[in-house]
Amino acid sequence: MSAALLLLADGRFPAGGHAHSGGAETAVAEGRITDAATLAEFCRGRLHTTGLVAAALAAAATAGADPLALDGAADARTPSPVLRAVSRRLGRQLLRAARAAWPSPALDRLGAARPRGAHQPVVLGVAARAAGLTPLDAARATAYEAVSSPATATVRLLALDPFESAAVLARLGPEVDAVAEAAEAAARRALSEGLDALPAASAPLLDIGAERHAAWPTRLFTS
Amino acid sequence: MSGERGAAATGDERTAGGVRTASGVTGAARIRAVPDGRGGTALPLLTGEGALAVRRTRTAPPGAAVTLVGAMSAPLGGDRLRVDVEVGAGARLTVGSAAATVALPGRERRPAAYDVRLTLAEDAVLHWLPEPVIAAAGSDLRMTMRAEVAPGALLVLREELVLGRHGEPPGRLVSRLTLTVDGRTVLDQELAAGRGAAPGWDGPAGLAGHRAAGQLLLVGAEGATLLPRVLTTRADAVQAAATPLAGAPATLVTALAPDARELRPLLIRTLHAALAPSPHPRPALATAP
Numbered sequence: 224m225s226a227a228l229l230l231l232a233d234g235r236f237p238a239g240g241h242a243h244s245g246g247a248e249t250a251v252a253e254g255r256i257t258d259a260a261t262l263a264e265f266c267r268g269r270l271h272t273t274g275l276v277a278a279a280l281a282a283a284a285t286a287g288a289d290p291l292a293l294d295g296a297a298d299a300r301t302p303s304p305v306l307r308a309v310s311r312r313l314g315r316q317l318l319r320a321a322r323a324a325w326p327s328p329a330l331d332r333l334g335a336a337r338p339r340g341a342h343q344p345v346v347l348g349v350a351a352r353a354a355g356l357t358p359l360d361a362a363r364a365t366a367y368e369a370v371s372s373p374a375t376a377t378v379r380l381l382a383l384d385p386f387e388s389a390a391v392l393a394r395l396g397p398e399v400d401a402v403a404e405a406a407e408a409a410a411r412r413a414l415s416e417g418l419d420a421l422p423a424a425s426a427p428l429l430d431i432g433a434e435r436h437a438a439w440p441t442r443l444f445t446s
Numbered sequence: 447m448s449g450e451r452g453a454a455a456t457g458d459e460r461t462a463g464g465v466r467t468a469s470g471v472t473g474a475a476r477i478r479a480v481p482d483g484r485g486g487t488a489l490p491l492l493t494g495e496g497a498l499a500v501r502r503t504r505t506a507p508p509g510a511a512v513t514l515v516g517a518m519s520a521p522l523g524g525d526r527l528r529v530d531v532e533v534g535a536g537a538r539l540t541v542g543s544a545a546a547t548v549a550l551p552g553r554e555r556r557p558a559a560y561d562v563r564l565t566l567a568e569d570a571v572l573h574w575l576p577e578p579v580i581a582a583a584g585s586d587l588r589m590t591m592r593a594e595v596a597p598g599a600l601l602v603l604r605e606e607l608v609l610g611r612h613g614e615p616p617g618r619l620v621s622r623l624t625l626t627v628d629g630r631t632v633l634d635q636e637l638a639a640g641r642g643a644a645p646g647w648d649g650p651a652g653l654a655g656h657r658a659a660g661q662l663l664l665v666g667a668e669g670a671t672l673l674p675r676v677l678t679t680r681a682d683a684v685q686a687a688a689t690p691l692a693g694a695p696a697t698l699v700t701a702l703a704p705d706a707r708e709l710r711p712l713l714i715r716t717l718h719a720a721l722a723p724s725p726h727p728r729p730a731l732a733t734a735p
Contacts, residue, residue, distance in 0.1 A: 246651060253680050255650035268646030298692040299634040302700070307692060398645070423622060423634040426651050427659060427700045434675050434687040
């Protein structure tokens, strides 16, 4: 475990993630997250679907796959225009922070090719490579973000006890590790077999909820 | 039957006439539609073997229509079914099915596979509107649907997945839907549900108790761009959104319903709205930036 990984995965790294709930705001409003137990199930569902996909994209980018091809693969795995826009906005913010932290030509090229932002996991993967991290590191940071974002947001949305939220994340730890390992294995397959080997697991309710959330007149979180 | 295991192990399970092999029954259907030169559509290739039969049903000029018929109970565990549909430039085809496809547990503890390949040349029109796939208790079905669409073609694709027959727990169902337009992958989505699927599949980020999942994929349908993105409200039994895809004139409608009966009407309504000949702007239920 390197300090660079801790920095990249740190919620205080200035990459804008704190403004997003990972779909938790809709799920709380619609009564699907009501307590620590339902939060854990929400996180679990997100982890094994969009979390797995994002972690594999990140790992593939760290392993040296073409970031622009991965950006297209991320588009194909994100049918919701709202979630595509969110991912690109987060990618743009992460790129700014990463270029300051770990200057590299690869980050510069990605920024030049996608001035409005590449998908966040792709940027994270390229940043991890620039920071000297491994594909598994990038997968871990991304898989962890898939659960930490809703868990942190739910503390504010439900006034959930922060200790309970932390306990949810701790109990999910082994599953986060397992998903990161599966994502890294898929990324390695994708390097030899092509990007179709990347996972494409979907969570329909997250897509539908994201579109509905964006239509709310007022909301606490951006997504 | 043990004599056929060698062939099954090599993956060569195709058996004309639906002979039951150690690995289950293979069914294959192949359809090719081309313009007939008189303004209509001809079907120079129309074959079904094993568990799948095909019938040319009604003639609705200028298009042709075909119904897939399950010739025997399928798919069971270990079965491999494959459908190939090719629609040539300017041809028009509608494919439906005679009944729902019910996945059942086989004697073998292996998953069944159902693979569909749709290929549309320029200006081809394909309506792929089969009846639902039902994952009965104890079944294990892996489906792949791959549509390769050339510029200018129109594809209307409906998929309805039902988890369990009435009142029974669902079998395992993994369904991957991939769309390429002009050679570029613009949609790649997999839904996994039921016993043995990844944890959380039925939780608040997964299906949340819904037992029917539907998708409409509309490629090249101009009316689809006028659909409101949010199709239902939180109070509705059916949850649905219409999401324009990136990089192609294509829209995916995703819907979840308590059961198959509640799913179909929303899909039909949405399809009619998307295909209306002279679509006038409808008031959106909600708009998103």
